[in-house]
Amino acid sequence: MKLPQGGKSELTFVGSLFLLGSLVFWDTWRTELPAFNLTISPKVFPYAIATLLMVLSALLMVAILRGDVATPEGAEPGQPIHKTDMKIFGIVIGSLLSFLLLIERAGFIIAASITFFGITVAFGNKNHARAGIFGTLFITVVYLSFTRFLNVQLPAGIFKGL
Amino acid sequence: MEGFASALTLSNLGFGLLGTFLGTLVGVLPGIGPALAIALLLPITYTVSPASALIMFAAIYYGAMYGGSTTSILLNTPGESGSVITALEGNKMARRGQAGAALATAAIGSFVAGTIATGILAFTAPSIADLAIKVGAAEYVALMLVAFTTVSSLLGASQLRGFIALSIGLVLGLVGADLQSGLSRLTFGSDAALEGIETVPVIVSIFALGEALYIASRFKDEGWKVISIKGKALMSREDWKRSWKPWIRGTFLGFPLGVVPAGGSEVPTFLSYSIEKKLTKHPEEFGHGAIEGVAGPEAANNANAAGALVPLLALGLPTSATAAVILVAFQTYQIQPGPTLFLTNGALIWTLIASLFIGNALLLVLNLPLVRFWVKLLHVPRPYLFAGIVTFALLGAYAINTSVFDVQVAIAIGLVGFLFRRFGMPITPLILGLILGPNLELQFRRALQISAGDYSTLWASPLSKILYAVLILALFTPIIARVMKKIRKDVIA
Numbered sequence: 249m250k251l252p253q254g255g256k257s258e259l260t261f262v263g264s265l266f267l268l269g270s271l272v273f274w275d276t277w278r279t280e281l282p283a284f285n286l287t288i289s290p291k292v293f294p295y296a297i298a299t300l301l302m303v304l305s306a307l308l309m310v311a312i313l314r315g316d317v318a319t320p321e322g323a324e325p326g327q328p329i330h331k332t333d334m335k336i337f338g339i340v341i342g343s344l345l346s347f348l349l350l351i352e353r354a355g356f357i358i359a360a361s362i363t364f365f366g367i368t369v370a371f372g373n374k375n376h377a378r379a380g381i382f383g384t385l386f387i388t389v390v391y392l393s394f395t396r397f398l399n400v401q402l403p404a405g406i407f408k409g410l
Numbered sequence: 411m412e413g414f415a416s417a418l419t420l421s422n423l424g425f426g427l428l429g430t431f432l433g434t435l436v437g438v439l440p441g442i443g444p445a446l447a448i449a450l451l452l453p454i455t456y457t458v459s460p461a462s463a464l465i466m467f468a469a470i471y472y473g474a475m476y477g478g479s480t481t482s483i484l485l486n487t488p489g490e491s492g493s494v495i496t497a498l499e500g501n502k503m504a505r506r507g508q509a510g511a512a513l514a515t516a517a518i519g520s521f522v523a524g525t526i527a528t529g530i531l532a533f534t535a536p537s538i539a540d541l542a543i544k545v546g547a548a549e550y551v552a553l554m555l556v557a558f559t560t561v562s563s564l565l566g567a568s569q570l571r572g573f574i575a576l577s578i579g580l581v582l583g584l585v586g587a588d589l590q591s592g593l594s595r596l597t598f599g600s601d602a603a604l605e606g607i608e609t610v611p612v613i614v615s616i617f618a619l620g621e622a623l624y625i626a627s628r629f630k631d632e633g634w635k636v637i638s639i640k641g642k643a644l645m646s647r648e649d650w651k652r653s654w655k656p657w658i659r660g661t662f663l664g665f666p667l668g669v670v671p672a673g674g675s676e677v678p679t680f681l682s683y684s685i686e687k688k689l690t691k692h693p694e695e696f697g698h699g700a701i702e703g704v705a706g707p708e709a710a711n712n713a714n715a716a717g718a719l720v721p722l723l724a725l726g727l728p729t730s731a732t733a734a735v736i737l738v739a740f741q742t743y744q745i746q747p748g749p750t751l752f753l754t755n756g757a758l759i760w761t762l763i764a765s766l767f768i769g770n771a772l773l774l775v776l777n778l779p780l781v782r783f784w785v786k787l788l789h790v791p792r793p794y795l796f797a798g799i800v801t802f803a804l805l806g807a808y809a810i811n812t813s814v815f816d817v818q819v820a821i822a823i824g825l826v827g828f829l830f831r832r833f834g835m836p837i838t839p840l841i842l843g844l845i846l847g848p849n850l851e852l853q854f855r856r857a858l859q860i861s862a863g864d865y866s867t868l869w870a871s872p873l874s875k876i877l878y879a880v881l882i883l884a885l886f887t888p889i890i891a892r893v894m895k896k897i898r899k900d901v902i903a
Contacts, residue, residue, distance in 0.1 A: 258833050265574060272581055275596055282591050287863050288855045290588040294595055297584065297847075301577040308570050318834030319567065321624070330628045332832070337627040344619065344821045347804045352814060356805070363804065364797040370626045373793035383797060390805070399457045400809050 252317045254329040259312055262305045269301035339370040355405015360387045422465050425458065426765065429466035430772045433473020438480050438784045439795060441625070443490030444715075445731040446617040447474035450799070452610055452739055453806045460743045464762045467739055469769035471732075472524060475715060476773055479516045479708055480784055484509060484637050490731075492675030492711040495683045499696070499703030504637040506699050510781075514645045515653045515701055516708040517778055522654075523661040523709035524770040527716030530665055531723075532763045535752075538724040542749035545725075547857035548868050552877035554850045557727055560884045562839040564677070569888050571835045578826070579843020582607050589848075590855065602815035609738045609845055611807035613731075615820040616837055618803040620827015622796050628832075638785070653705040656686050660709030668717020668729070675714045675730065682710035716766070723747050723759065726849070731838045734845050 251259075276294040319325045343366025350359035364383035365376075373379050394400040432454070436447040451470050455463040482493040483500035496516060503512040545553070562572035585596045586606030597603040645653065660682045667678040686702040687693065696703055718733040726748035728734040740747050745755060752759060777784070807820035830837055854868075861867035869878055 261829055261833050262574075265578070268578070268581065272584070272596060275598070279593060279595070282593060286591055286855075287859045290591045290593045290595070293851045293854070294584055297577060297580045301574070301581065304570060304574045304577060308574060311570060316568075318571065318832075320628075320834060321831040325567075333627045337623060340623050340626050341821075341825075343800070344804070344824065347801075348814065348817045348821060351804075351808055351817065356808075360801045360805065364801050367622065367626075367797035367800050368793035370622075371793035371796050373791070379793065379797075382794070386798070387801065390801075394453075394805070394809070398454060400453060401812060402805070402809065403812075 251313070252315055254320075255312055255315075255317045258318055259309060262308050262312065266302055266305040266309070269298045269305060272298035272301070336370050339366055343367050343370065350405075352403055353405065355407055356402040357384070357387055357391050357407060358405060360390070422462055422765075423768070425462045425466040426469045426768055426772055427776070429469025430473045430769060430776055433470035434477040434480075434773070434777060434784060435473075435787065436470075437474030437477025438787050439477075439790070439799070440481050440485055440487045440788065441621055441795075442474075442478075442799065443488075443493075443617070443731075444471065444474040444478055445490065445735050446614065447477070448732065448735045448739070449610055449614045450618070450802055450806060452735075452742065453809050455739070456742065460745065460758065461761050463743055464758065465765040465769070467736075468762060468765040469772060471715075471736070472520075472766070472769045472773050473777075475712060476517060476520060476777055477784065479520070479711075480513060480781070481788065483512045483516065483704070484785060485788055490675070492679050492707075492714065494676075495679045495707040496704055496711070498683070499700055501637070502697070502699030503701065503704065504699075508699065508701075509637055511645050511649050511701060512699075512704050513781055514778065515649060515705045517774060518645070519653065519657040519660065519705045519709040520712040521770055521774045522657045523664065523712040524716060525767065526658075526661045527665045527668075527713040528763060528766045528770065531716055531719055531766075534669075535720050535723050535759075535763075538720060539749045539752040542724050545749070545873070546871070547853045547860065549871060549873050549877065550725075550853040551850060551857055551868060552874040552881070553725065553727060554846050554853070556877050556881045556884065557729060557846070558839070558842065559881050561729065561842055562836075563884055563888055568834065571833075572839050575830065575835045575837065576839035576843045579840035579845075580847040582612065582840075582844045583847030589852070600815070602813060605811075606848075607819055607844070608807075608810055608816050609841075610735075610742070610810055611803075611816050611820045612823050612844060613735055613738070613841055614803045614806050615823040616827040616830070616840065618799050619820065619824025620831060620837075622800050623824060623828040624831040625796070649701055652692075652701050655689075656682070656702045656706035657709040659685060660706040660711075661713040664710035664713030664715075665717040668714040669720045670729075675711050678710040678714045679707040682706040723751060724749060726751075728842065728845065731841050734838075734841045737845060 272294055276291050276298065281289060281291070320329055323329065343363045346366065347359045347363040350362065361384040364387055365380050368379040368383065369376070391402055395402055432451055433447060436442055436450055437444060442450070448467070448470055455466050458466065478488070478490065478493050479496050479500070482488045482497035483504050486497050486501040488494045488497040500512045500516065503509065558576055562576045563569045581596070585603055587594050587604045594604055663682050663685070664675070664678040683703055683706060686706040687696050690696065690700060690702050692700060715732060718729050721727040721729055722733050722737060726737065726746065728737045737747060745751065745758065804817060804820065807816045808814070810816055827837065830840070857867055858865065869875055
């Protein structure tokens, strides 16, 4: 049987949702209940939600196999589906992860400036020097206004004590 | 009146002005709808007193709504479903050189609708809260299930996908230690996860990070075309004559549909559009930029947003993504919306309602003259715009608990947001599931504890029976509609 375009990747996605449901089920099953007696066990809800998710994703998988493939946001039904540009996708993910890794090690200014720069690259900005300088300045202003005026604490990192 | 007195102090007016400014500033940025704009700006309101925060927040709310309509008209990129219709006719008007009139009718219409709707809110919310106090746990369960069903099955193209989105939200809501038994669920040994998943970073990430990933990797070549405005944002006498009735009709259509969980602002704006199209004296202009097609839906959208505050304040029940964000905001100010709110925090509610009036008025005074400034914002290059949005989203995620765990969650949710967009799943049901899921479980258990485990208590009262009937209706309406369509098609063919 031939699937419409995009059907295979959607099946994978919905299949992983089915697995998520089973994971919830398994995690609920393996935890031990506290010794005291409750009218309604704290397992009732997780079981119900896990079952719901598994049943619904199974139904959707059947629907996809019958040709009901999703329309991506911003596209019209029936249009050919754009391919995701994995390189750019990787740059965005990399920028996000660098924030995660650097925020407490190098401080907010460095982490956020790198993320800012990375995102401008991903969105096709060509003038890298300008983006780098503007981004760093912008992030510094944000940092100072949050820490000085809004009393929101952000890690200073290597600029500690300045 | 006391509400006005506390809202009108000098410093609170200052917060109101700042909120209007920031709300419009963020709302006008392309791709940012009101829900995301409010969520992004939440960290700013954390450190001020609850009353000031509420005022600033109300101003941000209206500012973001107004900013969104500006973007729809000049850029044709509606930030949320409620502005889709505004973009339809408004953008056509702008192309015909009537951008000023389109912006003005949107702004004044929003003001009229917002003021009337806030007035109705002020009168109805307390009496609804009075009724709501008598609503028991079992009825709450039914009420939440109705909200889940309507939002999941009326939003988006596919009912099945809506319910899957809801279930994923419910799964996210499960994470953490169970409140009653302390049993840790889905934490997989992580201590940070015991506290549960913070809702604000989830909302911000699923919109902002998801959108960034999606747009960058799939629509990289598409640019935006900003339409410049000629002249001032003013309406001619003719424009006024054609606008005021649609404003009023839009208001009275939008408000009630906001009170009942009818799936957000999509339905009332569409309805208003089709009504105006039927009633207009200029049917030939529809589809080419008819002012009624902007005035009506824009008023309906704003009145709808105010209407959604009724179930939110009186029952603690959000019915749209924006209302869900507001609920979270209240919780961060240690305010729990619901029937008891009017008893415990009455003064605060009146301050909020007064600030809604004031925010609405400030907006009109501030924004029509400033419209050229806002339009300049539309020219921010896309790479910088998204870089700013992403860093703000990450900042917000980190700052809420100064914890890296929330950043991890944010990035993971960003990926989910990407996948949802790619595979046509609506986002609002996920947010509702995450926010209301724990609440549903709490009421469910409470009901069964009272009945000592007898499940029939859930549908024992007449109100519950009515609610479950509504639920079944909402569940089958799309299916019936589809079958009818098919039959009609077959008959014609």
